[in-house]
Amino acid sequence: MTRESVNKEKDVAGVKDLELVRSLFPEMVKRRRHLHRNPEVSYKEEKTSAYVASILTGLGIEVRTGVGGYGIVAVIKGKLPGKTVALRADMDALPIQDEKVCDYASEIPGVMHACGHDGHTSALLAVAEYFARRLDTLQGEIRLIFQPAEEVCPGGAVAMIQDGAIDGADVIYGVHLWTPIPVGTAASAPGPLMASTDEFFVDMKGQGGHGGMPHAAVDSVVAGAALVMQLQTIVSRSVDPLDPAVVTIGSIQGGTVQNVIAEHCVLSGTVRCFKEETRHLIRRRIEEMAEGTAKAYGTEAIIDYVMGYPPLVNHEAEVNRFFREAGNAFGLRAEVSPKIMPAEDFAYYVQQIPGCFVLVGAGNPAKGASYPHHHPKFDLDEESMLYAAGLLITLAESYLGET
Ligand SMILES: [Zn+2]
Ligand SMILES: [Zn+2]
Known part of the structure; x- marks a missing residue:
């Protein structure tokens, strides 16, 4: 035929x-x-x-x-x-x-x-x-x-x-x-x-003060910098290596001039992964690390985690x-x-x-x-x-x- x-x-x-x-x-x-x-x-x-x-x-x-x-x-x-x-x-x-x-x-x-x-x-x-x-x-x-x-x-x-x-x-x-x-x-x-796509914003709120008198202030920039490094361990230490995931800190903004201790240091980032359980694990770890780091540095972590699209x-x-x-x-x-x-x-x-x-x-x-x-x-x-x-x-x- x-x-x-x-x-x-x-x-x-x-x-x-x-x-x-x-x-x-x-x-x-x-x-x-x-x-x-x-x-x-x-x-x-x-x-x-x-x-x-x-x-x-x-x-x-x-x-x-x-x-x-x-x-x-x-x-x-x-x-x-x-x-x-x-x-x-x-x-x-x-x-x-x-x-x-x-x-x-x-x-x-x-x-x-x-x-x-x-x-x-x-x-x-x-x-x-x-x-x-x-x-x-x-x-x-x-x-x-x-x-x-x-x-x-x-x-x-x-x-x-x-x-x-x-x-x-x-x-x-x-x-x-x-x-x-x-x-x-x-x-x-x-x-x-x-992938799923979520966004997060963390303000490591400290207490402003004189750059020469750090003991009289709470430095949000140091806390923010520590948190950036902490968050890199989520994918490498908490997520299954066979389960692809990304945590990216896309921006970090704190302070205005060289001799003032910044009250606010705000990190923002994106989270991508392929399983709902991984998504929830990453969210939980971000929140735990932000709160734990804030406690260690005497700041307050104000966290806004925005759930975007789920994995397809x-x-x-x-x-x-x-x-x-x-x-x-x-x-x-x-x-x-x-x-x-x-x-x-x-x-x-x-x-x-x-x-x-x-x-x-x-x-x-x-x-x-x-x-x-x-x-x-x-x-x-x-x-x-x-x-x-x-x-x-x-x-x-x-x-x-x-x-
Ligand atoms: Zn497009
Ligand atoms: Zn498109």
């Missing part, structure tokens, strides 16, 4: 018609470039949201706007009964000045799509169009989640979940276009894929589906991803329902897509959107076809 006839036969059974997706590619590029020229930062995605809603409405898709902020939930119900698959894209940009020289560079000073969320949004719009045209063969429901505010905690995912975005959904898939891996490749892993933990059955099915999405090559330290609020969805998150290769030095995410010259190989859309469709149809 030829490949064409296999595809044709599959299509009769309601399985994917990726040529339809391919035909939507020029539109994907057009929309992504529109979004790229008109980026909006987290929690301010008003025009982006309106743009997405107008395209979905134009396709005759039922849309709920204002979900958890500027979020949109679009519902595509097939004519055949079945389960509900949620597919998610984030829509926000970053406060970065675009330094690219091209006709689709950002037109908004100081704001830029430097993480590829414009590509996610555009790819998911193509997925919407694909399913909207195939209601007769669609078994079940496709739930499209266009999420605001991924880049800034507490993030848009929690608000959308609280607003019912995934109520009744059986499974969820999401992708991140990813320039560190080449276009045509995609990577994921069972279990923890992306993929469900094994759905990652297995990715490895099994990826090749059906335009021959996408599936690889096992190492754990990565950036965080993602997609983590909250897979805490609620089964699902998996995939990094879809978008790197291509020949097209200038070689800069890291959040770089002022960041760009992606737009063909990655085709793979992303094909993969989301493939995963959704595989799931619905099985149940």
Whole structure:
């Protein structure tokens, strides 16, 4: 049997018609470039949201706007009964000045799509169009989640979940276009894929005084310096060496001039790891060390620990589906991803329902897509959107076809 006839036969059974997706590619590029020229930062995605809603409405898709902020939930119900698959894209940009020289560079000073969320949004719009045209063969429901505010905690995912975005959904898939891996490749892993991210601030409050009379003051700078060194032992001495974790002190600020003992010395840092129990261990050790060091130096530790996104933990059955099915999405090559330290609020969805998150290769030095995410010259190989859309469709149809 030829490949064409296999595809044709599959299509009769309601399985994917990726040529339809391919035909939507020029539109994907057009929309992504529109979004790229008109980026909006987290929690301010008003025009982006309106743009997405107008395209979905134009396709005759039922849309709920204002979900958890500027979020949109679009519902595509097939004519055949079945389960509900949620597919998610984030829509926000970053406060970065675009330094690219091209006709689709950002037109908004100081704001830029430097993480590829414009590509996610555009790819998911193509997925919407694909399913909207195939209601007769669609078994079940496709739930499209266009999420605001991924880049800034507490993030848009929690608000959308609280607003019912995934109520009744059986499974969820999401992708991140990813320039560190080449276009045509995609990577994921069972279990923890992306780190949790927390922030902490500690003020080692002392008592100000004359630099020449330290006995009459309590030096917060000495206490702060000691705490910086103490905190380095958490990962090396308290965390399992086989469990990756980071404690970084990103800033230390104390005092104003050379001859005054500083009353305040404030440390701030970030914590990244892959297990909830490790996260809680690190938090506890930071608090214990801050309090213990404060006691040793006679200061007071004022601690503010801010929990950010949890670790993103993929469900094994759905990652297995990715490895099994990826090749059906335009021959996408599936690889096992190492754990990565950036965080993602997609983590909250897979805490609620089964699902998996995939990094879809978008790197291509020949097209200038070689800069890291959040770089002022960041760009992606737009063909990655085709793979992303094909993969989301493939995963959704595989799931619905099985149940
Ligand atoms: Zn980002
Ligand atoms: Zn991102």
